[in-house]
Amino acid sequence: MSSIKRSEQLMIPVYINEKIVLDMLAIIEDGFSTVSQVNYTEHNEKTSSQKADIGVSTSATILSKLLKINIGGELTHSGNNAENKNVSQEKIHTNVSLFSKFRNLLIDEKMLKTDFDIINMKIGDFIEVEGELQKNPLIDCMDKFVEIFRMVEIFSERPELGKKTQAKAQKQENNNIVKQIKSFVDELKHSGTIDFILSDDKGAVVLSAQEQYLSNDNISELLGGRFKILGKVIAVHKEKSDSIDLLRKTSLSVLSDDFIKEMFAGLKTEDMEQFNLPELKTKIDGPAVIVIPVAIYA
Numbered sequence: 001m002s003s004i005k006r007s008e009q010l011m012i013p014v015y016i017n018e019k020i021v022l023d024m025l026a027i028i029e030d031g032f033s034t035v036s037q038v039n040y041t042e043h044n045e046k047t048s049s050q051k052a053d054i055g056v057s058t059s060a061t062i063l064s065k066l067l068k069i070n071i072g073g074e075l076t077h078s079g080n081n082a083e084n085k086n087v088s089q090e091k092i093h094t095n096v097s098l099f100s101k102f103r104n105l106l107i108d109e110k111m112l113k114t115d116f117d118i119i120n121m122k123i124g125d126f127i128e129v130e131g132e133l134q135k136n137p138l139i140d141c142m143d144k145f146v147e148i149f150r151m152v153e154i155f156s157e158r159p160e161l162g163k164k165t166q167a168k169a170q171k172q173e174n175n176n177i178v179k180q181i182k183s184f185v186d187e188l189k190h191s192g193t194i195d196f197i198l199s200d201d202k203g204a205v206v207l208s209a210q211e212q213y214l215s216n217d218n219i220s221e222l223l224g225g226r227f228k229i230l231g232k233v234i235a236v237h238k239e240k241s242d243s244i245d246l247l248r249k250t251s252l253s254v255l256s257d258d259f260i261k262e263m264f265a266g267l268k269t270e271d272m273e274q275f276n277l278p279e280l281k282t283k284i285d286g287p288a289v290i291v292i293p294v295a296i297y298a
Contacts, residue, residue, distance in 0.1 A: 011100060014221045015296035017213050018095045021102050024294075028105060099295050103128075103230060112230070118203040118238065118287040125233045127291065129198060129205055133222050133229075136195040138246055141280045142185045149178050191249045196222060198229065203287035206244050207231065209296075222296060231293040237286035244284040257282075 093101075106112040106126055113127045121127065134140070153174070188194075189211070196207040207229060214222070237244055247253045252260070264280055 011096065011295075011297040013096055013099065013295050013297040014227065015209060015214050015293060016095055016099055017210065017292075017294050020292075020294050021095060021099045025098060025102055025105075028102075102294075106230075116200060116202050118205075118236070118289055121233055121236055121289055123233055123236055126230065127233060127289075128228060128230045130226065130228045131198045131200060132224075132226055133207070133296070134197045134199075135219065135223060136188065136197070136246055137279060137281050139185055139188055139194065141277055142181050142188075144277055146178055146181055149174050187250050187252060188247075193249065194219070195246060197284060199284075203289070204244075204284050205229070206246075206284055206288060206290045207293045207296075208234075208249075208290060209293050225298065227296050227298055229291070229293055229296050231291040231295075233289050233291055235290035237288045240286050242286040244286075244288050244290060246282050246284065 103112070111126055113121065113125055114129075116129050135143075153171070192212065193208050193210050196209055198205045198207065211219075235244070245253060247255075247260075255263075260282055
């Protein structure tokens with residue numbers, strides 16, 4: 001049984017792209033099996049013991065009348081019966097153990113960059129960074145906006161007599177707004193991916209994660225905690241003016257910046273200032289990189 005040398009080997013992923021892990025290991029090892037057979041020899045040793053009582057009597061003529069001597073003794077014989085038995089076992093890898101193996105190979109071959117140094121990053125680099133993840137600001141803002149409408153409906157008082165028609169019309173209008181917002185969010189996710197942002201004073205990392213690989217399909221598990229992210233760089237934006245468009249994977253990317261600002265102007269009214277909405281932005285300023293995450297883990 002192999003020993004655990006570092007506690008970081010006992011990782012708990014909340015996101016792991018199994019297909020990438022399998023593909024990379026297959027390339028590195030020229031094909032591999034997730035099931036391996038281990039043969040070893042088991043040595044069984046059995047000990048046998050035999051015990052015998054020995055009686056010796058002397059009856060010489062001279063002494064026969066005087067005494068009889070009985071010499072009592074014990075003879076013990078021990079022997080070993082050794083048996084060799086061949087035992088076969090199957091070792092089955094899980095997606096997490098395969099990822100750990102892949103990560104160790106990257107470290108051993110000095111192919112994994114762990115410095116949050118965007119200026120020196122290149123397309124194709126494998127990087128590992130650590131920090132707190134934030135949801136795509138656009139999606140985060142839209143989701144909270146829907147929650148506001150839901151809370152308003154929960155705590156709204158019953159309409160006064162004679163105002164039910166007006167209240168019904170207002171409710172229908174709110175429902176239409178919520179429907180439009182949800183359609184907008186669905187458009188942001190239509191490719192099956194969702195962006196997460198990890199940033200510090202050196203820059204930002206935009207993770208283009210596939211929802212199908214999220215643990216329990218629960219995005220909230222990624223938010224509020226501190227995680228390590230291992231992934232491959234697919235785009236580098238080193239200048240502050242060279243930003244990453246969060247609408248790049250949607251049909252909304254064809255719209256001009258002015259049109260988008262006008263479209264979101266309704267979310268910046270005085271009435272909305274009382275709510276703790278996140279900053280609404282459609283671009284992440286450089287220096288920044290786009291990364292396809294292989295795994296996100298604690």
